[in-house]
Amino acid sequence: MVPFQIKHRVLPISLVRREQRRSVAVDGSPRITRCRLEQDRCASRLSNAREVPPGSPKTVYVLLGKPTLPYTPGSDVAGVIEGVGEHVTAFKKGDRVFTIGTISGGYADYAVAAANKVFPLSDKLDFKQGAAVAIPYFTAYRALFQKGHAKAGESVLVHGASGGVGIATCQIARACGLKVLGTAGTEEGMNIVLRNGAHQVFNHREANYIDKIKEYTKMEGVDIIIEMLPNINLAADLQLLSCGGRVMVVGCRGPIEINPRDTMTKESSIIGVSLFLATEAGTFSF
Ligand SMILES: NC(=O)c1ccc[n+]([C@@H]2O[C@H](COP(=O)([O-])OP(=O)(O)OC[C@H]3O[C@@H](n4cnc5c(N)ncnc54)[C@H](OP(=O)(O)O)[C@@H]3O)[C@@H](O)[C@H]2O)c1
Structure with missing residues (x-):
């Protein structure tokens, strides 16, 4: 297993950073939590969600389509569960996981994902590799x-x-x-x-x-x-x-x-x- 190859990736990093700042400002919170856990009964919240592939084709397509702002790009992430919605039984705080998509956007310190888009991350994989799996x-x-x-x-x-x-x-x-x-x-x-x-x-x-x-x-x-x-x-x-x-x-x-x-x-x-x-x-x- 090797980390995601990034040489073909074309991510407008400056746009990502700008949108992240805007999201934070709009929320009035130091973290990007546009989809709040309490409102999303089947959501899992990830911390350490920094490991995201640098610009999947999907992310690039979305950005080219000029999404409504504020918008946080980034799809797949890997990290540690920070908290789960009340009906989530498959995961608990502290679990190492990766996602195939988030609700709130991956380029953030914290992300929210539906439980059915979250998978356990093997101890054999680090977070960079985990973010490259899905x-x-x-x-x-x-x-x-x-x-x-x-x-x-x-x-x-x-x-x-x-x-x-x-x-x-x-x-x-x-x-x-x-x-x-x-x-x-x-x-x-x-x-x-x-x-x-x-x-x-x-x-x-x-x-x-x-x-x-x-x-x-x-x-x-x-x-x-x-x-x-x-x-x-x-x-x-x-x-x-x-x-x-x-x-x-x-x-x-x-x-x-x-x-x-x-x-x-x-x-x-x-x-x-x-x-x-x-x-x-x-x-x-x-
Ligand atoms: N259908 C789906 O559900 C789905 C899901 C995910 C991704 N995709 C699509 O799958 C494609 C690949 O995704 P990726 O993430 O692997 O992209 P990527 O990392 O950018 O890889 C693109 C690949 O295309 C190769 N390529 C360049 N010119 C080629 C040619 N003439 N003939 C054959 N291959 C050539 C590149 O090789 P060199 O750079 O070595 O020339 C590289 O291996 C993208 O179009 C993406 O949008 C589809």
Whole structure:
């Protein structure tokens, strides 16, 4: 397990700091407690909630959308429970936990989260690692198993393996017995991918890397592709799949033209993945 890779993150830190100050001023409190515990019967309140990934894509999208102020960004946090709502039985003060979302915003000394978004944090993980678990690892799990139905012995290409979700996918897939191929755009990224479970790595900035993947997989193709940039890669992905293979669309930055016939010849599937459509039981049925 490695800490969240932060090199791709684009967080307007100054905006975050400014909004935090505004929230504090509006509340008239030295802590950010816009959602008060007493009003939120199923809430858990975290202290030490300083460990937040520095700007997940979700946070950046929200900030770009100019949320109503005062607004505290930040989704996943890890910390110690400071107090629980009266109907919360799963946690108690002092528990080490991580969240997949807060009610009050993560970039704060204290945060409020619904109890069903809070999970126990293993003693093996520090708070930095804990704050990096939820969105990347839950997304990886949903893409691989809940939507992709991956099985031990199958092969997976993590197309964009050097980022947060990609690293999580490589680690989980390798641990679950899949053959793992990954791509990255730099030497450093390629090394990270190899250190996190990939059997083989390719550079997606090289002109002929798709040919190299085809050569590596011979005639068999790959069973599953976890795709971070289908607007660039989807047409090529369909060529890389095995019979019955599936492309899992995890990220996307725009449209692409494909030939649907490419799905007929191998009865392959293109499947969208949305962590936020997962039900509570479904998301966390590990
Ligand atoms: N569907 C969902 O529920 C869900 C949940 C969470 C995140 N996401 C989305 O998943 C995507 C990845 O998230 P993240 O947190 O892992 O982002 P990230 O840390 O920024 O990683 C982006 C990845 O894309 C790679 N990439 C760049 N150019 C590429 C190309 N031509 N082909 C393939 N990969 C390429 C990057 O590799 P290099 O930098 O090494 O080039 C890097 O590995 C984002 O679009 C995010 O919005 C979706």
